[in-house]
Amino acid sequence: MMQNSQRLTVLLTVCGALPFYLAQLPVLDEATRLYAFLSYGAVIASFMAGTLWGLVQARERPPLSAIAISNGFALAAWASLLMPAGRLALAVQAISFIGLLATDRSLLSRALEKSWYFALRLRVTLLVLAAYGLALLTFA
Secondary structure, eight states: OOOHHHHHHHHHHHHHHHHHHHTTSTTSOHHHHHHHHHHHHHHHHHHHHHHHHHHHHTSSSOOHHHHHHHHHHHHHHHHHHHSOTTHHHHHHHHHHHHHHHHHIIIIIOHHHHTSHHHHHHHHHHHHHHHHHHHHHHHHO
């Protein structure tokens, strides 16, 4: 049976993918939608990098590589906002989401791979990457 905190985590995680799709609805001009998409992507990638940072810091001996990698992903998200809005910025963010998932899997724990949380992360990352694929078709 799923605990309340687990249910809430699933709900918030899945709902967190919705703005990637909502930003692509043609209710505003294309430049505004692309900016909304990229800014939300940068926020979420930075949030995930911060989550990684926190998980790593909780270890008795945090791996230095994971600390550096979490900062690298946050900086990549920020840098994507400094680029001209378009394919490169979208690609940087999409690659960051792939990298964050891979880092969770490889640097934190193989046990994480078998957890309900990792299964959720994998599914939602795939949803987000599908939104980036759609954005590459829509905005470029």
